[in-house]
Amino acid sequence: DAGVIQSPRHEVTEMGQEVTLRCKPISGHNSLFWYRQTMMRGLELLIYFNNNVPIDDSGMPEDRFSAKMPNASFSTLKIQPSEPRDSAVYFCASSLAVGYGYTFGSGTRLTVV
Amino acid sequence: RKEVEQDPGPFNVPEGATVAFNCTYSNSASQSFFWYRQDCRKEPKLLMSVYSSGNEDGRFTAQLNRASQYISLLIRDSKLSDSATYLCVVPISGGYNKLIFGAGTRLAVHP
Numbered sequence: 001d002a003g004v005i006q007s008p009r010h011e012v013t014e015m016g017q018e019v020t021l022r023c024k025p026i027s028g029h030n031s032l033f034w035y036r037q038t039m040m041r042g043l044e045l046l047i048y049f050n051n052n053v054p055i056d057d058s059g060m061p062e063d064r065f066s067a068k069m070p071n072a073s074f075s076t077l078k079i080q081p082s083e084p085r086d087s088a089v090y091f092c093a094s095s096l097a098v099g100y101g102y103t104f105g106s107g108t109r110l111t112v113v
Numbered sequence: 114r115k116e117v118e119q120d121p122g123p124f125n126v127p128e129g130a131t132v133a134f135n136c137t138y139s140n141s142a143s144q145s146f147f148w149y150r151q152d153c154r155k156e157p158k159l160l161m162s163v164y165s166s167g168n169e170d171g172r173f174t175a176q177l178n179r180a181s182q183y184i185s186l187l188i189r190d191s192k193l194s195d196s197a198t199y200l201c202v203v204p205i206s207g208g209y210n211k212l213i214f215g216a217g218t219r220l221a222v223h224p
Contacts, residue, residue: 031210042216098210099145104156
């Protein structure tokens with residue numbers, strides 16, 4: 001099992017540019033989660049999907065953030081336009097079902113300059 | 114009361130020591146709990162699940178006290194490699210598999 005796969009591992013971009021983060025969950029997992037982690041705010045849940053359907057996006061900071069899950073094996077988190085305060089590590093996680101915990105990807109370290 | 118509260122630490126202990134972390138939660142309907150470990154600049158990784166009164170795995174023991182709404186993690190015979198941040202994780206009732214992560218407790222084990 002390859003685990004949760006995220007790409008890219010690192011992204012450096014200029015303010016105002018569009019950024020797309022990608023995630024491939026573990027096959028068979030029916031829930032997918034996007035988190036952001038910073039030193040100041042810790043681990044924040046941005047949005048999560050159940051069976052490819054967005055369930056709760058209340059953690060998405062503002063309209064500049066959007067997420068999609070077109071099928072069970074792929075999800076994207078897009079930031080447009082990016083700002084320096086978006087700099088953080090973005091994690092994707094997937095889960096088999098209620099009670100099983102989450103498996104996290106290695107994260108994407110985003111730096112917006 | 115916050116949904117999940119942990120002492121941020123750091124806990125600085127010598128090798129071989131026993132250390133315990135506590136975590137309190139506010140959602141009394143929670144059924145399954147977890148402890149995750151996160152190393153610096155790495156992703157959180159599942160350490161232990163706690164479904165009933167407790168769970169033991171080698172040097173690690175997790176206990177659940179539903180009446181007082183706290184879970185604990187006990188590490189015996191600490192190793193240098195145990196140095197990490199330990200995250201307490203609590204489910205939110207209402208289905209859809211939503212977990213709330215605590216801010217974490219930092220542990221530093223020194224020689």
